[in-house]
Amino acid sequence: MPPSDYCDRWPTSGRPNxxxxxxxxxxxxxxxxxxxxxxxDYGRPLNLPTGASxxxxxxxxxxSMLVAVLxxxxxxxxxxxxxxxxxxxxxxxxxxxxxxxxxQHLFLVIEALAPTKLLRLNDSELSRLRASHPELDLxxxxxxxxxxxxxxxxxxxxxxxxxxxxxxSFLLEMRGLLNGAGSNRASLWLPMxxxxxxxxxxxxxxxxxxxxxxxxEAGVIDTPTxxxxxxxxxxxxxxxxxxxxxxxxxxLNGV
Amino acid sequence: MPPSDYCDRWPTSGRPNxxxxxxxxxxxxxxxxxxxxxxxDYGRPLNLPTGASxxxxxxxxxxSMLVAVLxxxxxxxxxxxxxxxxxxxxxxxxxxxxxxxxxQHLFLVIEALAPTKLLRLNDSELSRLRASHPELDLxxxxxxxxxxxxxxxxxxxxxxxxxxxxxxSFLLEMRGLLNGAGSNRASLWLPMxxxxxxxxxxxxxxxxxxxxxxxxEAGVIDTPTxxxxxxxxxxxxxxxxxxxxxxxxxxLNGV
DNA sequence: CACACCGATTGATTCAGGTCAACTTCAAGG
DNA sequence: CCTTGAAGTTGACCTGAATCAATCGGTGTG
Numbered sequence: 062m063p064p065s066d067y068c069d070r071w072p073t074s075g076r077p078n079x080x081x082x083x084x085x086x087x088x089x090x091x092x093x094x095x096x097x098x099x100x101x102d103y104g105r106p107l108n109l110p111t112g113a114s115x116x117x118x119x120x121x122x123x124x125s126m127l128v129a130v131l132x133x134x135x136x137x138x139x140x141x142x143x144x145x146x147x148x149x150x151x152x153x154x155x156x157x158x159x160x161x162x163x164x165q166h167l168f169l170v171i172e173a174l175a176p177t178k179l180l181r182l183n184d185s186e187l188s189r190l191r192a193s194h195p196e197l198d199l200x201x202x203x204x205x206x207x208x209x210x211x212x213x214x215x216x217x218x219x220x221x222x223x224x225x226x227x228x229x230s231f232l233l234e235m236r237g238l239l240n241g242a243g244s245n246r247a248s249l250w251l252p253m254x255x256x257x258x259x260x261x262x263x264x265x266x267x268x269x270x271x272x273x274x275x276x277x278e279a280g281v282i283d284t285p286t287x288x289x290x291x292x293x294x295x296x297x298x299x300x301x302x303x304x305x306x307x308x309x310x311x312x313l314n315g316v
Numbered sequence: 317m318p319p320s321d322y323c324d325r326w327p328t329s330g331r332p333n334x335x336x337x338x339x340x341x342x343x344x345x346x347x348x349x350x351x352x353x354x355x356x357d358y359g360r361p362l363n364l365p366t367g368a369s370x371x372x373x374x375x376x377x378x379x380s381m382l383v384a385v386l387x388x389x390x391x392x393x394x395x396x397x398x399x400x401x402x403x404x405x406x407x408x409x410x411x412x413x414x415x416x417x418x419x420q421h422l423f424l425v426i427e428a429l430a431p432t433k434l435l436r437l438n439d440s441e442l443s444r445l446r447a448s449h450p451e452l453d454l455x456x457x458x459x460x461x462x463x464x465x466x467x468x469x470x471x472x473x474x475x476x477x478x479x480x481x482x483x484x485s486f487l488l489e490m491r492g493l494l495n496g497a498g499s500n501r502a503s504l505w506l507p508m509x510x511x512x513x514x515x516x517x518x519x520x521x522x523x524x525x526x527x528x529x530x531x532x533e534a535g536v537i538d539t540p541t542x543x544x545x546x547x548x549x550x551x552x553x554x555x556x557x558x559x560x561x562x563x564x565x566x567x568l569n570g571v
Numbered sequence: 572c573a574c575a576c577c578g579a580t581t582g583a584t585t586c587a588g589g590t591c592a593a594c595t596t597c598a599a600g601g
Numbered sequence: 602c603c604t605t606g607a608a609g610t611t612g613a614c615c616t617g618a619a620t621c622a623a624t625c626g627g628t629g630t631g
Binding site for chain 1: 608609610611
């Protein structure tokens with residue numbers, strides 16, 4: 062029986078799965094990971110098999126929490142009282158996740174998409190950490206600024222992009238390319254299901270599937286398998302996401 | 317000519333306006349404001365007449381910024397390269413606003429909805445402040461956690477609520493009631509235009525107007541004037557926003 | 572007071588994405 | 602190899618919000 066300050070849930074079916082067969086590429090900014098040794102002394106470790114999750118709520122109401130993903134991939138989602146859910150982000154090995162003080166009527170869950178090792182620090186563990194390592198305050202500030210930037214970008218997707226643009230922008234985020242680095246062509250492995258992408262982008266799985274197909278037919282991407290996407294034309298994706306100066310020139314007219 | 321680290325824009329028309337005739341009620345959590353004396357020693361003050369704005373971008377790329385609203389109301393919005401814009405929040409006297417490091421292709425603007433006094437602290441001013449007042453680190457951490465919670469709630473609105481729910485949830489936020497305090501009936505003043513509400517909620521002004529009308533016909537609110545809303549039935553608003561346990565029982569069927 | 576202007580409201584129509592259902596693909600296990 | 606089941610894809614249709622357009626209403630001005 063786990064202690065009352067967290068709640069762990071195991072996958073409903075013990076299905077073995079294919080996630081492990083390719084190592085997901087991390088989207089972590091380099092620089093987060095080097096604080097991990099310190100977190101390690103103060104945080105509580107947790108191993109989650111694929112599909113397992115832990116919820117933040119109940120006793121955590123009003124507390125914030127820091128989660129460091131040592132290995133694996135997780136999705137984080139919020140569930141509303143009426144059952145609606147929204148995935149607010151995916152985090153890969155090396156990423157840090159700051160969970161804001163939770164709200165009444167909302168329940169926040171972190172679920173593993175592959176076997177995952179992580180560390181959790183709640184408010185009191187964090188304050189012990191910052192008491193003995195005041196130099197970390199600046200890093201924590203930077204992390205929360207990054208988290209804020211990340212979620213702001215996502216809010217923009219949800220607030221003023223159509224389905225096509227959301228998906229283009231999602232693929233670019235998964236490539237870690239939103240700020241322009243990297244080559245035009247790249248192959249990437251998506252550890253999450255279409256359903257997850259849909260819940261992340263505020264769409265339905267059918268819509269995600271349709272737009273993947275459109276992008277494939279337009280020659281912007283290839284989809285050798287459903288979880289393996291080859292980005293053939295990054296510039297076109299940028300334009301479709303409305304992030305390029307020449308946006309609009311690249312619309313998939315009539316496709 | 318203003319220094320290059322900010323850019324100020326004045327209202328296009330010098331229209332006198334009615335905003336001043338009722339003092340907007342602040343949504344600030346008490347507790348933010350008592351740090352203002354400290355901010356005052358390190359921040360740069362700025363007065364904005366109604367409709368004036370300043371932009372964060374250019375030289376600020378990669379910097380975060382703290383803005384303390386001493387008096388007035390502002391809206392903060394992000395503009396994408398293609399001209400789309402999303403208002404990410406409104407801030408009232410006593411509120412603090414943390415602006416995340418900006419992104420390429422995005423431009424962030426703070427615009428006054430009424431004559432406004434504010435303080436701005438950029439990265440270097442913030443680090444001077446935290447160097448001489450290390451006790452503030454905890455407050456800054458709390459502020460960023462609050463900001464994260466706020467924007468997460470908004471992301472939820474945009475990601476998985478329909479127009480009706482977004483508007484119900486918006487009205488509740490303006491009442492400062494999202495966590496359940498206050499009486500069932502309340503009168504509130506909205507300093508922003510329908511267009512602003514629409515850009516905040518990812519809708520069009522016509523849609524906002526229609527749903528205000530629906531809520532009025534259903535007896536949930538009254539709208540004596542377009543900027544003055546009387547909430548007659550908070551519980552019904554909560555249900556419509558999907559935040560009550562009995563959600564759904566209150567749907568405006570056939571209205 | 573009459574006028575002009577701008578925002579808000581309402582109505583008619585269109586369209587992107589949701590819904591529902593059929594079919595395909597693929598991995599696991601006998 | 603066949604069976605099974607779950608995820609993904611595709612098609613037909615529907616609906617909620619956007620769009621386009623007309624009207625209303627308050628505010629400031631001559």
